[in-house]
Amino acid sequence: MQPLAISRYSVVNCLGxxxxxxxxxxxERRSGLAPCDFETVALETWIGRVAGxxxxxxxxxxxxxxxxxxxxxxxxxxxxGFAGAVAAARERYGAARIGVFVGTSTSGILETELxxxxxxxxxxxxxxxxxxxxxxxxxxxxxxVRRYLSLEGPACVVSSACSSTAKVFGNAARMIAAxxxxxxxxxxxxxxxxxxxxxxxxxxxxxxxxxxxxxAERDGISIGEGAGFALLERKxxxxxxxxxxxxxxxxxxxxxxxxPHPEGLGAKLAMTRALESAGLGLSEVDYVNLHGTGTRTNxxxxxxxxxxxxxxxxxxxxxxxxxGHLLGAAGITEAIICILAIGHDIMPGSANTRVVDPxxxxxxxxxxxxxRVRRALSNSFGFGGSNCSLVLGAAA
Amino acid sequence: xxxxxVEGVGLLGPGLQGWAAGRRVLAGEEPYRPAPTAVAASELxxxxxxxxTGMPVKLALAAGLEAFGAAGRDAAEVGTVFASSGGDCDNxxxxxxxxxxxxxxxxxxxxxxxxxxxxxxxxxxxxxxxxPSTSLxxxxxxxxxGLLDAASQIAVDGDPVALIAYDHPYPEPLNAVRPLGAxxxxxxxxxxxxxxxxxxxxxxxxVPQKAATARMDDPGLEALRAGVPAARCLPLLAALxxxxxxxVMLEYVAGTHLRxxxxxxx
Numbered sequence: 001m002q003p004l005a006i007s008r009y010s011v012v013n014c015l016g017x018x019x020x021x022x023x024x025x026x027x028e029r030r031s032g033l034a035p036c037d038f039e040t041v042a043l044e045t046w047i048g049r050v051a052g053x054x055x056x057x058x059x060x061x062x063x064x065x066x067x068x069x070x071x072x073x074x075x076x077x078x079x080x081g082f083a084g085a086v087a088a089a090r091e092r093y094g095a096a097r098i099g100v101f102v103g104t105s106t107s108g109i110l111e112t113e114l115x116x117x118x119x120x121x122x123x124x125x126x127x128x129x130x131x132x133x134x135x136x137x138x139x140x141x142x143x144x145v146r147r148y149l150s151l152e153g154p155a156c157v158v159s160s161a162c163s164s165t166a167k168v169f170g171n172a173a174r175m176i177a178a179x180x181x182x183x184x185x186x187x188x189x190x191x192x193x194x195x196x197x198x199x200x201x202x203x204x205x206x207x208x209x210x211x212x213x214x215x216a217e218r219d220g221i222s223i224g225e226g227a228g229f230a231l232l233e234r235k236x237x238x239x240x241x242x243x244x245x246x247x248x249x250x251x252x253x254x255x256x257x258x259x260p261h262p263e264g265l266g267a268k269l270a271m272t273r274a275l276e277s278a279g280l281g282l283s284e285v286d287y288v289n290l291h292g293t294g295t296r297t298n299x300x301x302x303x304x305x306x307x308x309x310x311x312x313x314x315x316x317x318x319x320x321x322x323x324g325h326l327l328g329a330a331g332i333t334e335a336i337i338c339i340l341a342i343g344h345d346i347m348p349g350s351a352n353t354r355v356v357d358p359x360x361x362x363x364x365x366x367x368x369x370x371x372r373v374r375r376a377l378s379n380s381f382g383f384g385g386s387n388c389s390l391v392l393g394a395a396a
Numbered sequence: 397x398x399x400x401x402v403e404g405v406g407l408l409g410p411g412l413q414g415w416a417a418g419r420r421v422l423a424g425e426e427p428y429r430p431a432p433t434a435v436a437a438s439e440l441x442x443x444x445x446x447x448x449t450g451m452p453v454k455l456a457l458a459a460g461l462e463a464f465g466a467a468g469r470d471a472a473e474v475g476t477v478f479a480s481s482g483g484d485c486d487n488x489x490x491x492x493x494x495x496x497x498x499x500x501x502x503x504x505x506x507x508x509x510x511x512x513x514x515x516x517x518x519x520x521x522x523x524x525x526x527x528p529s530t531s532l533x534x535x536x537x538x539x540x541x542g543l544l545d546a547a548s549q550i551a552v553d554g555d556p557v558a559l560i561a562y563d564h565p566y567p568e569p570l571n572a573v574r575p576l577g578a579x580x581x582x583x584x585x586x587x588x589x590x591x592x593x594x595x596x597x598x599x600x601x602x603v604p605q606k607a608a609t610a611r612m613d614d615p616g617l618e619a620l621r622a623g624v625p626a627a628r629c630l631p632l633l634a635a636l637x638x639x640x641x642x643x644v645m646l647e648y649v650a651g652t653h654l655r656x657x658x659x660x661x662x
Contacts, residue, residue, distance in 0.1 A: 105512070180544070
């Protein structure tokens with residue numbers, strides 16, 4: 001593919017708001033995970049909760065979109081000067097030439113979960129203040145973002161579980177290559193809700209303590225929440241870009257709805273296609289940010305794919321021990337962590353991982369490693385066997 | 397403008413039982429008689445997966461497989477774009493009901509079926525396809541968003557791709573706040589170049605302004621189009637059924653449109 005400039009990005013999660021806060025946490029190998037205190041959830045598990053969301057006020061003209069997911073979206077758009085950079089791009093290209101391709105898995109379903117507790121005792125009806133389209137519907141996020149940024153180009157939500165916000169880069173890249181857009185806002189948001197906390201618990205996939213990716217004693221995921229956005233533009237147009245998107249690879253597992261292919265076949269295909277799309281050889285990737293959720297089977301399958309493909313040489317790590325698993329927002333968050341790795345020449349170690357599972361073969365970083373990172377690959381895999389890998393590079 | 401050749405069509409809706417029969421109705425050769433949408437689980441799915449699929453997944457698979465049958469292509473080799481406003485609406489209701497109950501007992505199957513890409517996951521298992529697949533939502537314009545994405549894939553990557561759109565009504569109480577008129581599924585297998593199977597060529601353009609949205613002449617079909625997001629592609633399917641040159645305006649996000657010029661392949 002033609003490389004695309006990532007001219008601005010923003011990130012918010014339990015490590016903090018903004019790339020400086022996230023970079024600082026990575027340097028200190030700090031984790032943002034804490035015992036679950038969300039809503040009335042009574043589960044023995046840890047979560048990555050964004051502080052202060054309860055106090056966020058949605059911009060008054062968009063008050064009908066108020067829900068935890070869109071509050072987190074607004075926080076993301078207001079962080080790292082992102083909304084301002086989009087406004088400048090809108091001046092350059094025109095509002096109709098900028099697309100919005102964002103991802104979420106559960107959107108504002110928390111509103112529906114809470115409304116179901118307040119159903120009319122006789123009719124069973126939902127309370128009159130419940131707003132389906134602006135909160136629950138999967139499209140709500142893209143609708144909110146395009147209105148917030150006053151954009152009039154194509155817009156939609158990609159919702160493919162935990163690969164969603166990696167895959168949006170592909171949708172945007174195609175729209176730009178096809179000449180429908182000059183620029184695009186990509187990324188997305190996922191926020192804490194009962195569906196995912198109780199759902200992953202029912203599958204016995206939540207860790208009791210903080211998640212420990214690739215650890216010999218790993219026992220599941222820690223669910224987190226977060227927002228991340230990136231502004232993509234054609235390369236020559238963007239001066240002073242932060243990084244470039246070099247390649248993207250997508251695949252399906254064709255295996256099982258909630259368990260990855262044990263040999264990581266789908267994962268391997270996604271990585272191979274991403275490298276082909278970037279026109280790069282294996283040795284040209286300096287760091288791999290793994291999906292690394294911390295479940296027994298996910299880490300084992302991804303390890304097989306990565307160790308096979310990169311001959312167990314390329315340094316790799318999961319950053320979910322620090323951020324938790326941001327589900328639909330994992331792709332954009334980890335793409336931005338790769339950009340930070342490239343910008344600061346630091347490969348993040350794996351927070352909370354103590355002893356790497358000796359049965360796993362890839363070159364897994366527990367401690368931070370300093371060193372030149374020119375290109376990084378980021379993996380995101382989701383339920384339904386939906387896989388996506390991104391290749392990111394330095395701007396110059 | 398982006399060009400795509402239609403090689404196969406799938407259609408399942410109330411009174412539109414398959415493309416062969418539905419085509420005659422949409423062409424005006426037979427009257428439209430609404431009847432409940434009938435669909436069975438795909439035999440291609442392994443038995444455990446077959447038991448776990450709800451109506452929306454059955455709809456998506458049946459429409460998709462019909463389109464691939466007509467196109468004569470192996471679904472394992474072709475990428476897919478799934479478009480739906482609400483995914484598995486029965487499943488969402490049952491999840492929310494369980495989470496509102498004191499014991500909060502959620503079934504693992506129900507949880508993994510709650511992802512918006514559940515249909516894509518089952519499709520990949522049924523067809524053994526490891527090809528890329530995306531799952532989109534754009535509220536009432538989900539099928540337009542899917543068509544634009546599919547057209548851009550063909551324009552940029554030059555590979556065939558299938559668009560599969562489906563929607564299925566919520567039960568109460570969600571039905572009262574988001575009524576989806578009926579169960580409806582439609583699919584198009586699209587190719588970058590003319591082949592012997594091609595029935596029409598589509599030229600797709602994004603029109604970033606208000607325009608007159610195409611409607612159906614028949615009041616029953618127009619009610620279906622207006623009432624079900626996935627059925628918003630009916631004017632495009634009608635143009636394919638007519639087999640004449642026609643330009644169809646499909647409403648996209650916030651009053652924008654897709655202009656789809658349809659020309660039959662002789």
